[in-house]
């Protein structure tokens with residue numbers, strides 16, 4: 001992508017999280033009051049997204065939950081890591097992620113670093129300012145392009161301590177990275193002290209998806225390529241988890257849609273389900 005332009009896909013993800021907040025509180029997978037404050041319902045992007053979603057077949061629309069599920073799953077894993085003593089949280093490709101601005105009490109002792117292109121961070125800071133949302137003391141920004149600037153350098157400048165374990169999330173990002181940049185990021189996580197971990201989403205290849213989801217993936221891929229954010233990497237979950245173990249991670253676990261449905265979507269009456277297109281992987285050093 002053109003690092004000088006703010007990411008439009010980050011805006012799209014934020015809009016999807018904001019739309020999710022229209023569900024009654026008890027029906028939300030992710031309770032995110034900040035999400036609605038970072039997007040403008042009058043903007044063309046917001047209106048276009050609403051009409052895009054409305055035109056999808058119902059079966060596909062009900063599975064369009066990856067934008068909230070990935071944050072929810074990562075934050076649940078983070079909560080566990082914090083209980084086990086982790087004090088650093090790095091949000092890779094943070095976009096308009098809101099965790100830092102609605103952090104629960106258990107996160108207060110974390111040092112949170114948001115990593116993204118500077119142009120996307122500038123837009124985020126502006127929207128935070130416009131929304132009257134303060135940047136908390138325990139949050140800082142690292143301007144890094146995974147394709148060129150070393151993550152280690154960028155994080156060090158933002159106060160990251162590589163001698164202490166850390167939790168990394170990388171949500172809705174891996175598909176935009178060439179495999180070298182993705183490997184470089186994973187190698188960096190792997191260089192961290194034991195018990196550090198990364199939770200990331202991957203977009204599956206079309207041949208692992210039912211026809212309707214593959215059609216949605218094809219339309220996303222075409223749209224994102226046209227706006228300069230092409231999808232470059234789409235691994236299969238099993239092969240990717242095996243690759244992580246091969247690299248040296250002690251554990252690499254795939255949260256399958258069945259498991260995600262059991263864990264987060266059971267007992268619903270509205271038919272909402274875990275996404276098939278984008279799925280979650282957790283890897284521990």
Ligand SMILES: C[S@@+](CC[C@H](N)C(=O)[O-])C[C@H]1O[C@@H](n2cnc3c(N)ncnc32)[C@H](O)[C@@H]1O
Nearest residue numbers: 007009010013093094095117145146147171172
């Ligand atoms: C689809 S958005 C996801 C944002 C956020 N994680 C979320 O879940 O809403 C992808 C993000 O990855 C960032 N990104 C993509 N390629 C990048 C790169 N090479 N270096 C740094 N950030 C990158 C984009 O700027 C954008 O914010």
